[in-house]
Amino acid sequence: MQLQEYINRRLADGxxxxxxxxxxxxxxxxxxxxxxxxxxxxxxxxxxxxTGAANADGDEQKALDVxxxxxxxxxxxxxxxxxxxxxxxxxxxxxxxxxxxxxAIDPLDGSSNIAVNVTVGTIFSLMPRQDAPVAxxxxxxxxxxxxxxxxxxxxxxxxASDTAPQCFILDERHNQFIAMGxxxxxxxxxxxxxxxxxxxxxxxxxxxxWMGHVLAGHDGAYGKPYRxxxxxSMVADAWRIFQRGGxxxxxxxxxxxxxxxxxxxxxxxxxxxxxxxxxxxxAINGCEDILDLQPQSLHQRTPVILGAKQEITRxxxxxxxxx
Ligand code: P6P
Numbered sequence: 031m032q033l034q035e036y037i038n039r040r041l042a043d044g045x046x047x048x049x050x051x052x053x054x055x056x057x058x059x060x061x062x063x064x065x066x067x068x069x070x071x072x073x074x075x076x077x078x079x080x081t082g083a084a085n086a087d088g089d090e091q092k093a094l095d096v097x098x099x100x101x102x103x104x105x106x107x108x109x110x111x112x113x114x115x116x117x118x119x120x121x122x123x124x125x126x127x128x129x130x131x132x133x134a135i136d137p138l139d140g141s142s143n144i145a146v147n148v149t150v151g152t153i154f155s156l157m158p159r160q161d162a163p164v165a166x167x168x169x170x171x172x173x174x175x176x177x178x179x180x181x182x183x184x185x186x187x188x189x190a191s192d193t194a195p196q197c198f199i200l201d202e203r204h205n206q207f208i209a210m211g212x213x214x215x216x217x218x219x220x221x222x223x224x225x226x227x228x229x230x231x232x233x234x235x236x237x238x239x240w241m242g243h244v245l246a247g248h249d250g251a252y253g254k255p256y257r258x259x260x261x262x263s264m265v266a267d268a269w270r271i272f273q274r275g276g277x278x279x280x281x282x283x284x285x286x287x288x289x290x291x292x293x294x295x296x297x298x299x300x301x302x303x304x305x306x307x308x309x310x311x312x313a314i315n316g317c318e319d320i321l322d323l324q325p326q327s328l329h330q331r332t333p334v335i336l337g338a339k340q341e342i343t344r345x346x347x348x349x350x351x352x353x
Contacts, residue, residue, distance in 0.1 A: 031208070031209040032206050032207065032208060032209075033054075033055070033058055033185070033198050033206070033207035033208075033209070034055065036196065036198075036209055037051045037054060037055060038051075040189060040191075040192075045189065045191040045192075046173070046189045046191060047130075047172075049109070049110040049129060049130055049131050050131060050156055050172050050173055050189065052109050052110065053106065053109045053110070053111060053131060053133060053156055053173075054156075054173060054175075054187065056105040056106060056108060056109050057102070057105065057106075057133075057152075057154055057177075058185065058207055059105055060101050060102045060104075060105040060106075060152075061152060061177040061179075061183060061185065061200070062183075062200065062205050063101045063105070064097075064098050064101055064102075064138075064152065064177075064179065065179055065183045065200060065202070067094070067097055067098075067101070068094065068144075068150075068179050071094065071144065080092060080093075081093055081095075081096060085117055085118045085119075089117075089141075090142075091118065091141075092138070092141040092142070092144055092145075094138050094141060094144050094150075095118055095137060095138045095141045096118070098137035098138040098152060099116055099118045099119075099135070099137035099138075102114075102135055102137055102152065103116075103123065106125065106133060107125055107127070109127070109129065109131075110127055110128075110129030110130060110131055111125050111127055111129050111131055111132065111133045112124070112125060112127055112128070112129040112130065112131065112132055112159045113125065113132040113133075113159070114132075114133050114134075114135065115132060115133070115134040115135070115165060115296060115297065115328055116134075116135050116136075116137060116297070117135070117136045117137065117294065117297055117298075117329070118137060121328065122328065129159065130158065130159050131156055131157070131158070131159060131172060132156075132157045132158070132159050132160070132165070133154060133155070133156055133157075134154070134155040134157065134165055134296045134297040134300075134301070135152065135153065135154050135155075135297055136152065136153040136154075136294070136297045136298050137152055138150055138151070138152060139151050139152065139153050139176070139263060139264055139265045139298065140261075140262065140263025140264065140265060140266065142262070143261075143262060143263050148180075148261065148262065148263060148266070149178050149179065149180030149181075149261065149263055149265065149266040149269075150178075150179050150180075150263055150265065150266075151176050151177050151178040151179060151263065151265030151266070151269075152176060152177045152179075152265075153175075153176040153264075153265060153297055153298055153301050153302065154174065154175060154176065154187075154297075154301060155168075155171050155173075155174045155296065155297060155300055155301040155304070156171060156172040156173040156174065157170065157171055157172060158170065158172060164325060164326075164327070164328070165295075165296040165300070165325040165328065166325075167321065167322060167323060167324050167325070168295075168299070168300035168301075168303055168304055168320055168321035168322075168323065169304075169319075169321040169322060171190060171300065171301070171304050172189070172190050173187060173188065173189045173190060174187065174188065174300065174301035174302075174304040174305060175187025175188065175195070175301065175305065176265050176268070176269075176301060176302065176305075177265075178265050178266060178269050180266065182199050182200065183199070183200035183202070184197060184198065184199050184200070184210075184269065185197070185198040185199075185200075185207055186198075186214065186269065186272055186305060187305070188304065188305055188308045192308060193213070193308065194213030194214055194215060194308055194309060194310075195213070195214040195272065195305045195308050195309055196209060196213065196214065197209070197210045197211055197214060197272065197273075198210060214272050214305075214308075214309045215309055215310050216271060216272065216275055216306065216309045216310050216311035216337060216338055216339075217275040217338060218310070218338055218339040218340045219275075219338060219340045219341075220275045220276045220277060220337065220338040220340075220341060221254060221255065221256045221257060222256065222257050222258075222259060222270075222274070222275065222276035222277075223244060223256055223257075223258055223259075223276060223277045223278075223279065223341070224258070224259050224260050224261070224267040224270075224271075224276060224277065224278040224279065225237075225241075225258070225260065225278075225279040225280070225281075226260050226262075226280070227241075227258065227260070229283050229285065232283035232284045232285050232288070233281060233283050233284075234281065234282065234283065234284070234352070235348075235352045236316065236345065236348035236349045236351070236352050237279065237281045237283075237335075237345070237348075239348055239352075240341075240344060240345050240348055243344075244256050252344075259276070264278070264280070264293065264298060264302070264334075268302050268305075268336075271306075271311075271336075271337050271338075272305070272309060275337070275338055276337050276338060277335070277336065277337035277338050277341045277342065277345075278334065278335075278336050278337055279334070279335045279345075280292055280293050280333065280334045280335075281316070281333045281334075281335060282316070282333040290315075290330070290331040290332055290333055291331055291332065291333040291334060292331065293331060293332065293334045294329055294330065294331055294332075295320070295323060295325050295330050295331065295332040296325050296328055296329075296330070298334075299313070299315075299320050299332050299334045300320065300321065300325075302334075302336065303319075303320040303321050303334075303336055304321065306336045306337065307319075307321060310339065311336060311337050311338060311339055311342065312336065312337070312339050312342035312343065312346070313334070313335070313336035313337075313342070314335050314336070314342060314345070314346050314349075315332045315333045315334070315335070316333055316335065316345075316346075316349035316353075317346065317349045317350055317353055320332060320334065320336070
């Protein structure tokens with residue numbers, strides 16, 4: 031089934047508004063354009079090159095960060111999007127459209143990986159328009175999802191009325207997103223975790239204790255061996271979890287400026303946590319569900335601990351034990 035037909039069925043069922051449907055379709059068109067841009071990256075222009083600028087959160091901007099954002103903004107201007115809340119912008123962009131939907135985007139997540147040909151992606155969150163365009167709590171999103179640009183271009187997303195996310199793969203021969211698999215479900219148990227272990231000396235007690243049990247394998251409290259993956263691109267690690275389970279942790283740590291970790295609540299943690307909960311997993315900042323957090327500013331960070339329910343339940347209990 032093509033994406034367009036999938037969306038039309040939701041429209042026909044009255045489960046989504048036409049504004050939301052139009053925005054998802056235009057985001058898909060933008061992702062196709064970004065795919066085509068990436069395919070010539072390094073041939074026509076080094077899109078992994080630094081622009082010499084930094085975004086609002088201090089991340090060095092790459093050429094493809096800027097190009098991806100331009101492509102998305104251009105495509106959204108033909109929709110009922112009232113504001114665009116972008117990782118690359120200090121403040122929300124008012125589009126001038128009298129729409130009821132705000133769209134938060136990480137135009138290109140993992141851009142430091144472009145220069146080394148590692149999967150990157152676009153993360154998006156659709157929210158009800160608010161007067162002061164500060165983002166809503168993640169639980170109130172209208173829809174959310176992300177594209178990955180890797181060996182394949184893929185999409186996973188869910189509408190608020192969906193009981194599970196759905197995955198799609200881009201058929202580049204026809205520039206069509208085609209549904210793959212059925213409703214996505216994250217198994218409650220796992221042996222696979224994603225964390226940047228280079229920061230272990232900086233972790234706080236709950237994560238350190240959990241990792242101690244994990245690394246103890248058969249002899250540890252969890253009684254089984256685990257394996258580790260860390261791509262350095264959240265969309266790539268998250269996509270793997272939606273395909274074969276697992277957990278992802280970017281916790282807060284005692285490095286300067288990292289008390290709340292590295293990832294941003296509005297356009298990274300909320301959209302992916304929305305999908306994780308709909309897939310039967312859990313997404314926490316430690317003691318709280320990420321989707322219950324009320325954003326106070328566009329670029330605020332949050333610790334992100336998400337995935338298989340059994341492991342996240344253990345981690346939540348450890349955070350309560352030490353709080
Ligand atoms: P570190 C990419 O820059 C990103 O925002 C996420 O996509 C990724 O999971 C994380 O940062 C990687 O961070 O500290 O391992 O480089």
